[in-house]
Amino acid sequence: MxxxxxxxxxxxxxxxxxxxxxxxxxxxxxxxxxxxxxxxxxxxxxxxxxxxxxxxxxxxxxxxxxxxxxxxxxxxxxxxxxxxxxxxxxxxxxxxxxxxxxxxxxxxxxxxxxxxxxxxxxxxxxxxxxxxxxxxxxxxxxxxxxxxxxxxxxxxxxxxxxxxxxxxxxxxLPAGERRNGLAEMVKTAVVADEELFSWMEGHTPALAAPNPLDAHAIARCVEAKCGVVRDDETETGRRAVLNFGHTIGHAIESASSFAIPHGVAVAMGMVVEARLAVALTGLPEEHARRVETLISKLGLTPFPRVPFEAVRPFLAADKKNRAGEVRVALPARIGVMARTPGGEWTHVATPQRIEEAYARHLR
Ligand SMILES: NC(=O)c1ccc[n+]([C@@H]2O[C@H](COP(=O)([O-])OP(=O)(O)OC[C@H]3O[C@@H](n4cnc5c(N)ncnc54)[C@H](O)[C@@H]3O)[C@@H](O)[C@H]2O)c1
Ligand SMILES: [Zn+2]
Structure with missing residues (x-):
């Protein structure tokens, strides 16, 4: 307990x-x-x-x-x-x-x-x-x-x-709803809990269905989220890290008129954003691959096809944007989110870079 x-x-x-x-x-x-x-x-x-x-x-x-x-x-x-x-x-x-x-x-x-x-x-x-x-x-x-x-x-x-x-x-809970939750669990692990991430990698078949191990994984997520919220209750700073996968994810969700379930869209978003992190915040390539593999082993793939052209207009509307720039919360490694040299928790990603990562990894 x-x-x-x-x-x-x-x-x-x-x-x-x-x-x-x-x-x-x-x-x-x-x-x-x-x-x-x-x-x-x-x-x-x-x-x-x-x-x-x-x-x-x-x-x-x-x-x-x-x-x-x-x-x-x-x-x-x-x-x-x-x-x-x-x-x-x-x-x-x-x-x-x-x-x-x-x-x-x-x-x-x-x-x-x-x-x-x-x-x-x-x-x-x-x-x-x-x-x-x-x-x-x-x-x-x-x-x-x-x-x-x-x-x-x-x-x-x-x-x-x-x-x-x-x-x-x-x-x-229906299986699809469970998968949505598993995507959020991956997000939490990437953002704040490397041990949970490794644990999930070792328990992928079991995690597909309800089982007694759920209590452990859920408690770790709750603890991680409490840690972030405690730091920043009203989301003026660090709490933005919880948006990992969500900048691109929300845009995909909107582009599909919400036909793509939130968890799947966030999983797609995490794949793209992990690649942005390799380029922008020094996330080791190997960590980006681990994120992709875990997402796939949890049954969140194959991803639906959504052309970037459909996604682009929705990226411009993200709540985290400032002065027309797209801002993304990115990991430095699994379990640790990256800050900018100025101490910010979100990073500017140019539309070109996003398109490149999107085109290469979501097709
Ligand atoms: N406040 C926050 O910090 C925060 C964080 C993440 C998501 N959200 C919001 O949460 C919403 C998505 O939540 P969700 O995915 O839980 O969707 P949901 O509440 O619509 O639940 C999904 C479906 O599962 C059914 N359901 C719920 N519990 C069940 C159970 N035990 N057995 C069988 N069926 C069950 C529901 O009736 C519904 O049809 C979005 O609106 C999102 O914006 C809020
Ligand atoms: Zn979410």
Whole structure:
């Protein structure tokens, strides 16, 4: 078991429990001043786990509501948020409510954002149920929704009081969703944990399906992400390293009108960005090859074909860009991200260099 306490700059404490069966501890994390619980998740996760959460909370919460919404990224909008808020208001949920965000990143981002603004902010607890959410979205306090102008453009930093990471919840996860999470796991290992990367290389067949080893790998990712977030809670500097693979990945995702799953797009992005790192930050060629091999052994290849011409316009729109330059978070070696001589965590990559790396390695 791993139990971490993430104490953040604003002195908010967030308890993170990673353990098989951890969800059974939900009641022990309940605070005496909370009166009501609102479990919020998409209809799939509510159907799978909503009833169980209601039973687990029944001994500690005086009032419980379980609120679902249509599954999928298309629901991560201000409209769904408003609908959830109206349902909470109609149900008489007051300041002493705790929102229990249950599900993948969509549910957590949305329910966390509801918690951030409902009655000017109420407590929330995250119970991530996808691998992506257990290693990434559930940790760090970024909440928000998408708009027609782009993804995650409206939101808030709002730390959960606790995050309950139970790898057993992954047993019902479809294989494609698992692969998306494995890509994020590779990202975390490249960014901050060389040992985890080597461990993953030694466990590729087992990692393809849910297994008892998950708890170890997930705990390492959670620890690594907590380390980065602790340093930079509101993403003014170092937290940008978590975007490894994502500059190119997001552009690929957008170019495919989101037909390519996020994890696959990020895996493609990591392959290209590792090659940029060989050229720009001295990543050993051998490390770039290890990244490619691991991605392929985890079942993320063969990659779909996306011509660079389709990707180029979306690169120009990346949030990290400044003054029209494309900025990328790049490793110096596996487990260590590179800084510029000026101390910055993102590096300028010219469109020509990106195109060259893209054309050679994604075809
Ligand atoms: N806040 C952050 O720091 C952060 C980090 C990474 C990603 N995100 C966000 O997360 C979202 C992606 O998250 P995701 O990949 O978890 O997608 P998701 O929440 O849409 O979940 C994927 C699918 O799996 C289903 N599902 C969830 N848990 C299940 C389970 N245990 N068994 C069976 N099915 C299950 C869901 O109903 C959904 O259909 C994106 O919106 C992204 O922007 C946020
Ligand atoms: Zn991601």
């Amino acid at each position: 791993a139990r971490l306490r993430l104490t953040l700059v604003r002195r908010v404490e967030c308890e993170v429990v990673v353990e098989r069966g951890a969800v059974r501890e939900l009641a022990t994390l309940w605070r005496p001043d909370w009166e009501a619980a609102a479990v919020i998740g998409d209809d799939n996760v509510i159907a799978l786990h909503g009833g169980r959460l209601r039973d687990l909370l029944a001994p500690v919460a005086r009032k419980i509501a379980v609120l679902g919404f249509l599954p999928g990224e298309a629901s991560k909008t201000r409209a769904t948020k408003e609908d959830l808020e109206d349902r909470l208001l109609a149900g008489g949920f007051g300041r002493r409510s705790c929102i229990v965000a249950l599900g993948g990143g969509v549910s957590l981002d949305l329910a966390g954002f509801v918690a951030a603004t409902y009655l000017r902010g109420v407590a929330h607890v995250n119970v991530p149920t996808t691998l992506t959410a257990q290693v990434d979205a559930g940790i760090g306090g970024k909440t928000g929704v998408d708009t027609s102008f782009g993804k995650n453009l409206v939101g808030a930093f709002h730390q959960p009081v606790a995050v309950v990471v139970d790898p057993e919840l992954l047993e019902t």
